[in-house]
Amino acid sequence: MTSSVIEKLVELRGIESNYVDAWGKPAKVSEESKIKLLRVMGYQVDDENTLKDQLQEQINESWMLPLNPVQVNRVGDTLLTAIRLPIELVNDSFILDIETEQGERMQQNFVPSDGELINVTHIDDVEFQEYIVDINGDLPLGYHTVTLRSDDGDHLADMRLVVAPKSCYKQEDIAAGKKVWGLSVQLYCLRSENNWGVGDFSDLSYLLQQAGRQGAQFVGLNPIHALYPASPDNCSPYSPSSRRWINFIYLDVTKIEGYEQESVQTIVNSAEFKASLNHVRNIEYVDYDAVTRMKLQVLNAIFDYQYEAFLSKNNEVSKEFKAFVEQGGESLDMLATYDAIQEDLATQGKACWGWPVFPKDVNEYHNKGVAKFKKANLKRVTFYMFLQWQAAKQLEQANQTALDSGMKIGIYRDLAVGVSEGSAEIWGNRDLYVVDASVGAPPDVLGPLGQDWGLPPMDPDILYQQRYQPIIDLFSTNMQSSGALRIDHVMALLRLWWVTKGDKPSEGGYVYYPVDDLLGILALESHRNQSLVIGEDLGTVPDEIRDKLEENGVHSYRVFFFEQSEDGGFFSPSHYPVQSMATLTTHDMPTLTGYWHCLDLELGKELNLYPSEEVLAQLYTSRHDNKQQILDSLHGHQSIPEWTPHSVDQLGMHKELNHGMQYHMAKGSSALLSLQLEDWLEMDKPVNIPGTCNEYPNWKRKLTRNLEQIFTDPVLNSLALGLTETRNKVSEQ
The missing domain is CATH 2.60.40 (Immunoglobulin-like)
Incomplete structure (x- = not known):
């Protein structure tokens, strides 16, 4: 009987029993895994009578509702x-x-x-x-x-x-067949003559302006979601606190009204501050702790000035701020309050990495203790709202720069697949998230043991009961001040691989989501915000989602190194789907130089990422074969000079090969081509090494040159103009 009830619940809750793995082979989700998934969803799987009651209660509740909570139709x-x-x-x-x-x-x-x-x-x-x-x-x-x-x-x-609408929005030129290119950057990586040790929105404006002059039609960013001001070393943009709000660290503090005030200038002109500024600017990696401390110190002084001069009075500035706060609603209040509580706990020296270790009276947004804290610390909560206001303003200024530069798309933003366990987003909507599970991936080529990303999934039933409002908010806010949105792990619209706490990633299982409804909402928000949509569809991708994404106007994500035929050859980019964004590498992969010189394999060995020397030897052999196939393809398409050696054994990475690979991609059929600024600079160190945490400084590596140097380099200017010319020729074919 229990088995029968469990199977009914498995079907009712969208838990998949069978799937096709990354190698195209049939795979099963074990009975034990399905039971564990039901358990974390709140079912008493060890008590037959209670379980039967829960099943019947769920069925009855749906019948007792005269209308469904929400319904999505197409025009x-x-x-x-x-x-x-x-x-x-x-x-x-x-x-x-x-x-x-x-x-x-x-x-x-x-x-x-x-x-x-x-x-x-x-x-x-x-x-x-x-x-x-x-x-x-x-x-x-x-x-x-x-x-x-x-x-x-x-x-x-x-x-x-x-x-x-029937499908997502596309800019008129893109819909008409225009082929464009742009740059992808990790915003924090940018160096400039003026930033404070981390790329900021002024750097972004400069990058947009300069790239736009050379024919680039967009600049793609890492997720710029809000992280943790009181815990700055939790810096992964893919493990945010809130996906609706912005990481204040990207503020150009010098551009905020009040920076010129004597109280602020006293701080920034002190010997101690200047020494810190010199330190954060010149080190190879972002020192998040030092940068955050410096920016908060100055932002506090600026806020004090604005609070006394404007925000506490009735004037145009205060009206604009109040309108922003009103529009942000409970979500903005929640984040600001969370940040203030976390800061208060950190100041007291208490554990504060996230709400699970907060004192009981403030460990959930709707607790009375939170309202009491907010009332007693209203100005501090207002300060964190002020930071979001300023961040939204500066991001919009950067967006306007892109438009003024004639870019067809401008900024494209990146939406992370989830939030970390201790996040403000979960703190504010606990019912929505299944905190005893996390999102990951089954075993695949990049992760033979599977992956656990430490991001609690949304419960699809609760999402439905909440009338999809959390998803509407995520799509809407992340499309603001941009012309495109990249959705990380877009397969999440169809299904997510859930891993229960304490289990190996390979022991998880897929849970389905209402994909047609979510795609409908995505299309609606895409049109309302005039935002093109790119879906990162790498890994274990069922044909079902690829077909649905195509029908809904979502651009596929095609990475050159993954586009291989069964015989090992690499597909010509001219055969990629038109409705796609092509790229050579991503933030989770080695740079072109790192790939060609196998530096990622060397680093993996140093970090003990491989189970044996035999596995590593196989990877080296495979890499050698792949490089030869790439070289053959480049020569076959006349993408590199004929004098370039035809044997990979005689060819290290050099400028002609680097640029040739980029031109090779530019000749492709994808509507969009994204190239990493790291590869323009021929850098060798990766941004992130999947499967590592403290073993490598993920999300901290800076670019090797200032922006000002990049755009005065005649070689790079020539590359950019050549890419523009090549893309224009493809558009005319």
């Missing part, structure tokens, strides 16, 4: 909705009251039994019937409200009705 679809009522009411007259997002209202009277009966059940001897009812009239794009009322007007239930 032009026939609008049908399900109505569930006790049998004694199905012959009564009801009203559907529809209010559009635009403020228009319409009503229709109906009798449920006049519709199509699709299902029947019994709950406590009461028969419930489910009918399909037509919603009359065409609704515009947007988020609308459907209310079910009795014939005397009493409210019985309501539903969010989303009407979405």
Whole structure:
């Protein structure tokens, strides 16, 4: 009996039993793994009677709702909705009251039994019937409200009705076949003559302006999500505190009004501050602790000035700030309060890495202790709101620079797949996240043992009950001040590999998400924000999601080194899908120089990432073969000079090979081509080594040259102009 109940719950909760692995072979999720996944979802799998009650209760709850919480339709679809009522009411007259997002209202009277009966059940001897009812009239794009009322007007239930476009937005030139290129950068990596040891939004503006002059149509960024001001060494952009808000460390403090005040200048002109500034600018890696300490010290002084001069008074500046706070709503209040609490605990020397170690009275946003803290520390909470306000303003200024430079896309942002366990996002919406599991990946080529990313997944059922609002907010906010959004691990819209705490990544299992609904919302937000969408579809990718992404106008993500045929040869970029973004390398891979000289394999050996010398030897052999295939392909397409050696044994990485590989990609059919600034500089050290934490300084390595030097280099200027010319030629073909 328990086995039968478990199988029903497995099906009900979208836990996959069978899948195709990264090598194209059938794979099964073990029964034990499925039981563990149900357990972390909150089911009492060890108590048969309780489990049966939980199953029945879940079924009953869905029947007791006259309307679904949310429904997503595409424009032009026939609008049908399900109505569930006790049998004694199905012959009564009801009203559907529809209010559009635009403020228009319409009503229709109906009798449920006049519709199509699709299902029947019994709950406590009461028969419930489910009918399909037509919603009359065409609704515009947007988020609308459907209310079910009795014939005397009493409210019985309501539903969010989303009407979405057929596919995502594309800029007019891109839709018309224009081939463009751009640069991808880790914003914190940027060096300049003026920044404070970490790339900032002024650096971004400069980069956009200079790249735009050379024909680049976008600059892609790492996730710029909010991290942890009180714990700055937690610096991975893919393990954020909140994906709705921005990492304040990217602020150019010198551009904020108040920087010129005497109180601020006294700080920045002190010998101690100048020494710190010299230190953070000149070291090879970002010193997040020192940079954060310096920026917060100055931002505190600037805020004190603005608070007294503007924010505590009634003027245009304070009105603008108040409007920003009102628009940010509970989400902004939650993040600011979280940051203030974490800072307070750190100041007291208490454990504060995240809400799981916060004192009980403040370990959840909705606790009374949090309201009490906020009231007693309102100015400090306001300070963290102020940082978000300034960050939003500076990001928008950078976006405007891109537009003024004539870029077709401008900034493209990156949405991480999740948040870390101790994040403000989970602290503020605990019910949504399954904190006893984390997102990862089953074994694949890059991770033979599987991967555990330490990011608790959203519960798809709770997401549905919350009417998809968290996803709407994520898409909307991450499309602001940009022309494109890259969605990391886009397969998450279809399914995620859940790993229960304490298990090996290979012992996880896939949990499905409402992909069609999520893609509809993505398309709607894409059009509302005029943002092209790129889906990072690497790893174990089912055909199902690739097909859906293509139909929905989401650009695939094609990495040259992964585009191999069965015989080991590399596909020509001219055969890549047009609806894709092509690239040579990514932040999780070695640079071109690192790849060609096998520096990543050397580093992996130093860090003990390989189980044996035999495995490492196989990797070296495979790399040698791949390099020869690449060289053959480059020569075959005349992408490098004929005088370049044809044998990989005679060829180290040099400028002609580096540039030749970039031109090779530029001749491809992908609408978008993204090239890493690290490869322009022929750097050898990677940004990040997957599977490591403290073994390597991930997310800290800077560029080797200042931006000002890069864009005055005639060789790099020639490369950029050559890329623009090549892409234009492909566009004309």
